Amino acid sequence: MAIFKYKDEEALGIVLSVDTATVIIKVADLDKLRRMQVNRLVVLQSSKPGQHLIGLVQKITRSSAEQEQTGQKEADEVEMPALPPQLNLVRASLIGTLIDRVGTKENVFRRTLETVPEIDAKCFAVEGNVLTSFMRVIANVPGEGQKLSLGHYTLDESAEAYLNGNKFFQRHAIIVGSTGSGKSWTTARVLEQAASLPSVNSLVFDIHGEYMPLTGDGIKHYRVAGTGDLVNKKGFADGILYLPYWLLDYEALISMFVDRSDQNAPNQAMIIARTVVQMKKRFLEENHQKELLDNFTIDSPVPFSMDALLDELNRLNVEMVPGARSEKQGDFYGKLSRMIARLENKRTDRRLGFLFQSPRESGQLSWLDDLSRILLAGTSQQLDKKGGIKIIDFSEVPSDILPLIVSLIGRLSFSLQQWMIPEKRHPIALFCDEAHLYIPERAEGDAANEVSIRIFEKIAKEGRKYGVGLVVISQRPSEVNHTVLSQCNNLVTMRLTNAEDQSVIRRLLPDSLGGFSDVLPILDTGEALVVGDASLLPSRVRIQEPKAKPNSGTVDFWDKWLERECKEGISEAVNAWRKQNLQ
Ligand SMILES: Nc1ncnc2c1ncn2[C@@H]1O[C@H](COP(=O)(O)OP(=O)(O)OP(=O)(O)O)[C@@H](O)[C@H]1O
Numbered sequence: 001m002a003i004f005k006y007k008d009e010e011a012l013g014i015v016l017s018v019d020t021a022t023v024i025i026k027v028a029d030l031d032k033l034r035r036m037q038v039n040r041l042v043v044l045q046s047s048k049p050g051q052h053l054i055g056l057v058q059k060i061t062r063s064s065a066e067q068e069q070t071g072q073k074e075a076d077e078v079e080m081p082a083l084p085p086q087l088n089l090v091r092a093s094l095i096g097t098l099i100d101r102v103g104t105k106e107n108v109f110r111r112t113l114e115t116v117p118e119i120d121a122k123c124f125a126v127e128g129n130v131l132t133s134f135m136r137v138i139a140n141v142p143g144e145g146q147k148l149s150l151g152h153y154t155l156d157e158s159a160e161a162y163l164n165g166n167k168f169f170q171r172h173a174i175i176v177g178s179t180g181s182g183k184s185w186t187t188a189r190v191l192e193q194a195a196s197l198p199s200v201n202s203l204v205f206d207i208h209g210e211y212m213p214l215t216g217d218g219i220k221h222y223r224v225a226g227t228g229d230l231v232n233k234k235g236f237a238d239g240i241l242y243l244p245y246w247l248l249d250y251e252a253l254i255s256m257f258v259d260r261s262d263q264n265a266p267n268q269a270m271i272i273a274r275t276v277v278q279m280k281k282r283f284l285e286e287n288h289q290k291e292l293l294d295n296f297t298i299d300s301p302v303p304f305s306m307d308a309l310l311d312e313l314n315r316l317n318v319e320m321v322p323g324a325r326s327e328k329q330g331d332f333y334g335k336l337s338r339m340i341a342r343l344e345n346k347r348t349d350r351r352l353g354f355l356f357q358s359p360r361e362s363g364q365l366s367w368l369d370d371l372s373r374i375l376l377a378g379t380s381q382q383l384d385k386k387g388g389i390k391i392i393d394f395s396e397v398p399s400d401i402l403p404l405i406v407s408l409i410g411r412l413s414f415s416l417q418q419w420m421i422p423e424k425r426h427p428i429a430l431f432c433d434e435a436h437l438y439i440p441e442r443a444e445g446d447a448a449n450e451v452s453i454r455i456f457e458k459i460a461k462e463g464r465k466y467g468v469g470l471v472v473i474s475q476r477p478s479e480v481n482h483t484v485l486s487q488c489n490n491l492v493t494m495r496l497t498n499a500e501d502q503s504v505i506r507r508l509l510p511d512s513l514g515g516f517s518d519v520l521p522i523l524d525t526g527e528a529l530v531v532g533d534a535s536l537l538p539s540r541v542r543i544q545e546p547k548a549k550p551n552s553g554t555v556d557f558w559d560k561w562l563e564r565e566c567k568e569g570i571s572e573a574v575n576a577w578r579k580q581n582l583q
């Protein structure tokens with residue numbers, strides 16, 4: 001059944017002018033004008049039968065002549081003649097076409113303009129039941145089963161705002177908004193719905209341990225090992241992740257071990273490359289991995305011994321070689337001292353224990369199999385059939401190497417998907433909360449940032465082909481890498497107050513929606529502007545509260561200060577700071 005069945009007398013106005021995708025509508029009646037509001041939808045007659053064009057109201061004006069007359073009326077109390085009707089103008093941008101029937105399908109919405117309206121075409125309102133049915137059509141979510149819903153439309157609380165769950169993850173998404181606008185809650189809402197799907201597969205990079213309260217069969221929690229985990233070396237079963245240093249690729253190793261400002265940096269990088277290859281070869285030889293030996297590169301995830309690497313560096317650093325007359329200093333004599341000291345420091349730094357002091361088994365090839373099986377498997381592929389959504393808590397990872405560690409997991413997921421036989425590939429979405437911290441716009445000479453930007457840019461550009469979706473979440477879109485942002489075709493924008501952030505988001509919006517972005521600073525907490533592949537029509541959505549709420553860390557200062565007694569935790573804090581351990 002066609003949704004739009006208007007009678008001529010229901011028309012609000014008629015088209016006065018058309019300019020590519022913008023129309024000006026003349027509204028004769030003031031009451032009718034009141035039914036038009038900015039950001040509401042209108043329907044326009046198309047020149048093709050069985051089609052209607054959909055417009056988004058952008059601007060409503062009443063002529064100044066009319067206002068003057070109204071003012072006069074009040075002053076003089078004189079009845080004025082009826083106002084000239086052609087002075088009420090509404091500007092709308094055309095955003096798509098609704099076709100009553102295409103083949104066997106009824107009510108098909110397309111984001112293209114198959115025709116433009118003719119002059120004098122009639123314009124109608126989309127309200128009440130018509131709006132509800134229209135929204136249902138445009139939310140045409142494929143397939144049976146559970147759909148992805150964010151909440152309800154602000155325009156019409158009775159209509160549920162569904163997203164196309166395929167398109168949302170296929171073409172990447174961003175969730176942005178000023179601090180406290182509701183990003184983490186929105187993320188929790190998406191996660192909790194995904195969690196109920198039997199084969200869901202996602203990684204959530206939880207930088208502050210905010211998502212701890214999210215639980216259920218579809219969700220598992222992991223934490224990158226902190227200093228407190230180094231003593232009893234708990235493992236995967238207890239939700240503790242070790243990420244041994246040999247998983248880092250060459251660039252990442254260099255960024256960690258070589259100080260760029262050192263005048264010997266190029267030599268040091270070269271020596272690291274040479275020695276790491278030697279050490280990996282030695283490992284493969286000792287483990288009789290003939291096939292791997294023939295084909296591996298420096299970036300291959302093959303374990304090597306850090307002790308052996310250091311021994312070799314120390315040897316080169318004092319090496320004497322035969323000279324013309326007597327022994328002379330080797331090529332690298334004394335040039336590696338600072339790098340060796342740096343490496344020693346990192347190796348013994350307890351905060352980096354998850355890299356350098358992981359359990360003995362982590363030095364085996366099979367460690368990567370185990371780790372990958374945990375991180376890359378959907379719920380139904382997990383041994384216990386639980387936890388396809390893996391929330392990884394990075395709160396104990398030192399901030400200077402956070403980009404290296406998050407991107408390490410990003411690279412691991414991407415590489416495995418890339419190397420998987422296409423028929424066996426199971427899609428995975430990476431939720432990157434606080435993305436500005438590890439996918440920054442500029443690396444600013446920081447090698448760890450460069451490594452991370454490179455990896456996430458690659459995922460943003462090529463992830464779709466390999467079934468890796470990104471959900472970039474940030475309070476500062478202007479500080480998130482623009483190449484990554486521009487690859488994201490779905491936008492969930494919550495309240496944004498900063499002008500720079502607004503302008504970055506505006507540039508990502510389709511041109512025809514320029515005016516829509518004016519609502520960015522006035523959106524309510526928990527309200528979002530949703531635009532993109534997954535929603536067909538831009539809409540304002542009130543996000544439904546997730547069942548389990550993330551720890552958003554909002555502290556009620558005044559109420560706390562009002563308390564007669566407060567808790568004492570200062571000595572404990574001093575102690576924990578010294579130990580670098582909260583437990
Ligand atoms: N959909 C919602 N409905 C009602 N209240 C909400 C909603 N979303 C968020 N809130 C309120 O706003 C607070 C902050 O939300 P949230 O933690 O999601 O913000 P955020 O955007 O992630 O902030 P930050 O950038 O600081 O992490 C919540 O504690 C909650 O009180």
Ligand SMILES: [Mg+2]
Nearest residue numbers: 183184185210
């Ligand atoms: Mg948050």
